[in-house]
Amino acid sequence: MDAASAKRDFFISYSHTDREWVSRKLVSHLETLGFTYLIDFRDFRLGAFSGDEMERGILQTKHTLVILSSSYVESEWCTFERAMLRTLDPAARQRILLPILREKCSLPLSLRVLNYRDLSKDSEEQWRAFENDLKNLRLSTRSP
Numbered sequence: 001m002d003a004a005s006a007k008r009d010f011f012i013s014y015s016h017t018d019r020e021w022v023s024r025k026l027v028s029h030l031e032t033l034g035f036t037y038l039i040d041f042r043d044f045r046l047g048a049f050s051g052d053e054m055e056r057g058i059l060q061t062k063h064t065l066v067i068l069s070s071s072y073v074e075s076e077w078c079t080f081e082r083a084m085l086r087t088l089d090p091a092a093r094q095r096i097l098l099p100i101l102r103e104k105c106s107l108p109l110s111l112r113v114l115n116y117r118d119l120s121k122d123s124e125e126q127w128r129a130f131e132n133d134l135k136n137l138r139l140s141t142r143s144p
Contacts, residue, residue, distance in 0.1 A: 011057035015071035
């Protein structure tokens with residue numbers, strides 16, 4: 001097995017203000033669909049520097065789900081994570097950064113240019129569309 005196929009599917013980048021929604025709603029959907037993920041409260045190593053753990057999360061996964069909210073946009077730590085992601089994929093060609101709108105908020109230009117899945121209304125239709133996005137992403141990243 002090569003290093004790319006050994007990676008988990010997603011790192012989850014979010015503001016801790018949104019932790020309950022992330023842990024109950026988002027993670028539940030990912031697990032139901034059989035996706036693997038790395039998340040801070042479960043996977044960051046005890047005593048390690050948070051910045052290093054964020055970098056490890058980004059590098060040891062195929063994609064990062066960015067949970068957009070006012071708190072996320074205002075967070076310096078989340079800005080740090082986005083900076084690392086943009087460094088890896090500045091033109092968004094590899095679709096490493098996958099934005100999900102948790103709540104309506106004013107987005108920085110670097111995020112406005114990306115298509116995002118709007119889960120702010122928590123509609124069944126949008127969750128199904130999100131699940132299809134992830135399934136299609138899984139198919140497009142498989143090796144021939």
